[in-house]
Amino acid sequence: MKALEEQEQVPAPAILxxxxxxxxxxxxxxxxxxxxxxxxxMLLLLVALWGWYVEAYKVPHYILPSPxxxxxxxxxxxxxxxxxxxxxxxxxxxxxxxxxxxxxGLAVLMSQSRWIELALYxxxxxxxxxxxxxxxxxxLIYAPSTQSALLxxxxxxxxxxxxxxxxxxxxxxxxxxxxLFELYGASSWQTLVYLKLPNALPYFLAGLRIAxxxxxxxxxxxxxxxxxxxxxxxxxxxxxESQFRLNIPRLFAALILLSFTGVLIFxxxxxxxxxxxxxxxxxxxxxxx
Amino acid sequence: xxxxxxxxxxxxxFSADSGSRRPLVRLSGVSKVFSNGTTxxxxxxxxxRQGEFISLLGPSGCGKSxxxxxxxxxxxxxxGTIEWPTSGHDASGKALPEISFVFQEPTLMPWxxxxxxxxxxxxxxxxxxxxxxxxxxxxxxxxGLAKFADAYPRELSGxxxxxxxxxxxxxxxxKILLMDEPFAALDEITRFKLNNDLLHLWEKFxxxxxxxxxxxxxxxxxxxxxxxxxxxxxxVVNDMLVDAPYPREEDFRTTSVYNDYCRDASAxxxxxxxxxxxx
Numbered sequence: 291m292k293a294l295e296e297q298e299q300v301p302a303p304a305i306l307x308x309x310x311x312x313x314x315x316x317x318x319x320x321x322x323x324x325x326x327x328x329x330x331x332m333l334l335l336l337v338a339l340w341g342w343y344v345e346a347y348k349v350p351h352y353i354l355p356s357p358x359x360x361x362x363x364x365x366x367x368x369x370x371x372x373x374x375x376x377x378x379x380x381x382x383x384x385x386x387x388x389x390x391x392x393x394x395g396l397a398v399l400m401s402q403s404r405w406i407e408l409a410l411y412x413x414x415x416x417x418x419x420x421x422x423x424x425x426x427x428x429x430l431i432y433a434p435s436t437q438s439a440l441l442x443x444x445x446x447x448x449x450x451x452x453x454x455x456x457x458x459x460x461x462x463x464x465x466x467x468x469x470l471f472e473l474y475g476a477s478s479w480q481t482l483v484y485l486k487l488p489n490a491l492p493y494f495l496a497g498l499r500i501a502x503x504x505x506x507x508x509x510x511x512x513x514x515x516x517x518x519x520x521x522x523x524x525x526x527x528x529x530x531e532s533q534f535r536l537n538i539p540r541l542f543a544a545l546i547l548l549s550f551t552g553v554l555i556f557x558x559x560x561x562x563x564x565x566x567x568x569x570x571x572x573x574x575x576x577x578x579x
Numbered sequence: 580x581x582x583x584x585x586x587x588x589x590x591x592x593f594s595a596d597s598g599s600r601r602p603l604v605r606l607s608g609v610s611k612v613f614s615n616g617t618t619x620x621x622x623x624x625x626x627x628r629q630g631e632f633i634s635l636l637g638p639s640g641c642g643k644s645x646x647x648x649x650x651x652x653x654x655x656x657x658x659g660t661i662e663w664p665t666s667g668h669d670a671s672g673k674a675l676p677e678i679s680f681v682f683q684e685p686t687l688m689p690w691x692x693x694x695x696x697x698x699x700x701x702x703x704x705x706x707x708x709x710x711x712x713x714x715x716x717x718x719x720x721x722x723g724l725a726k727f728a729d730a731y732p733r734e735l736s737g738x739x740x741x742x743x744x745x746x747x748x749x750x751x752x753x754k755i756l757l758m759d760e761p762f763a764a765l766d767e768i769t770r771f772k773l774n775n776d777l778l779h780l781w782e783k784f785x786x787x788x789x790x791x792x793x794x795x796x797x798x799x800x801x802x803x804x805x806x807x808x809x810x811x812x813x814x815v816v817n818d819m820l821v822d823a824p825y826p827r828e829e830d831f832r833t834t835s836v837y838n839d840y841c842r843d844a845s846a847x848x849x850x851x852x853x854x855x856x857x858x
Contacts, residue, residue, distance in 0.1 A: 466686040469653050476703045488690045570690045570731045
């Protein structure tokens with residue numbers, strides 16, 4: 291760039307006085323602490339209220355156990371419950387994994403060819419709109435084992451949000467950018483990798499967040515429908531079993547484990563989404579007005 | 580610029596011999612009819628010579644953007660031909676002109692840094708980040724944004740985004756720069772500044788520019804030739820030269836020469852619009 295500097299009749303463009311967007315400063319420490327303290331205090335309050343109600347009105351534990359009983363059950367039955375949790379987690383994450391690969395793969399395939407889209411999309415919709423509980427008995431007959439039947443059910447449910455969101459993301463690529471790529475002679479592979487996939491990322495991540503929750507729900511619902519029993523069964527079976535035996539503290543314990551897992555999945559997918567988008571996407575942006 | 584870079588003939592020489600050269604682009608009887616039956620462009624014939632700064636001036640719907648897109652090869656004309664007499668051709672006889680395009684919007688990839696956005700045209704040609712580094716930084720330096728190489732587009736103002744877009748167009752060292760109302764969405768102060776910077780770069784490197792605008796003042800300030808177009812159907816109604824010397828600085832905007840040309844261009848534009856005054 292020496293030559294440019296030497297050319298005195300070409301003044302360097304003066305642009306730094308142009309206003310740049312202003313971004314809100316990150317939360318102060320106080321705000322950050324409050325973000326955790328307020329929900330925690332709320333939780334403690336609700337649990338205390340629950341304990342007080344059970345105590346004051348002498349509610350029998352087979353109707354509503356006290357928080358202490360639930361905690362004890364969680365501790366005492368941890369062996370059974372953790373084994374069941376592991377089974378449910380395995381189904382959930384395997385289903386989610388296959389749903390991600392399949393959903394993104396099919397979305398890319400459909401975005402490359404209108405014919406493939408016309409041929410396959412209706413079936414993806416049909417799979418989605420038919421209640422999974424209604425298909426489960428059929429899948430149980432055809433699948434080689436109960437576990438694989440549960441996996442198929444969870445996959446069917448988790449698959450669609452990934453497919454549909456990614457498809458939408460691939461299709462909503464800026465037309466001017468597509469023109470630009472065409473102008474510079476980009477191959478369709480380059481257009482896919484450098485343009486369409488990054489553009490679809492926020493859509494895909496929104497789909498992932500829905501799919502993560504749905505995979506867990508479907509894993510539980512499918513187990514209810516399958517009515518699996520004995521060793522190797524998941525949390526859903528433990529829930530039903532506790533209900534039959536009127537072991538309500540354990541039912542609560544299983545329930546708490548399930549919702550805790552759901553929250554963790556949601557938090558993990560949200561964190562992933564935040565990490566991937568925080569640098570550039572509007573959704574991860576805080577603007578000061 | 581390093582010594583080895585092929586720099587096009589400087590702008591100072593264009594007026595003397597541009598007429599004698601073969602045109603860079605020749606449009607012969609080009610028409611474009613869209614599938615809904617609208618005639619966007621009717622029978623346009625125009626030579627674009629090396630080093631010219633042409634403004635296509637006209638009301639909306641006159642097909643000025645369509646001309647630009649056809650020159651760029653984005654969409655074929657319904658009839659007529661576009662020739663590139665001085666450009667290389669590939670094996671099938673298709674012209675390989677060195678074109679860059681600046682859209683009305685900055686059209687940046689929001690997920691990529693300024694550097695990566697400018698690298699894009701080279702990256703698509705298979706040039707690695709390291710190989711491209713100097714050329715990308717040089718292009719950013721030209722538009723005064725070298726310091727912002729690692730910023731993301733959302734951190735930039737509208738004018739700065741447009742500069743990135745221009746840097747991306749320049750990084751391939753095109754022979755012809757097509758600009759589709761690039762500054763229309765900017766405020767006047769920023770637009771004037773970018774007008775000046777664009778002119779300085781053009782005077783220095785002497786590419787050919789085809790600049791679409793609906794502003795009479797912008798077209799007279801920048802160009803040495805104004806092609807006035809009318810709408811419905813899109814066609815050329817006037818082709819005028821702006822014979823005022825470069826370099827043009829801010830004070831050119833207040834000279835009587837500038838004023839006269841603005842009046843002429845304005846009259847031509849109004850004549851073009853009067854033909855459609857039933858609208």
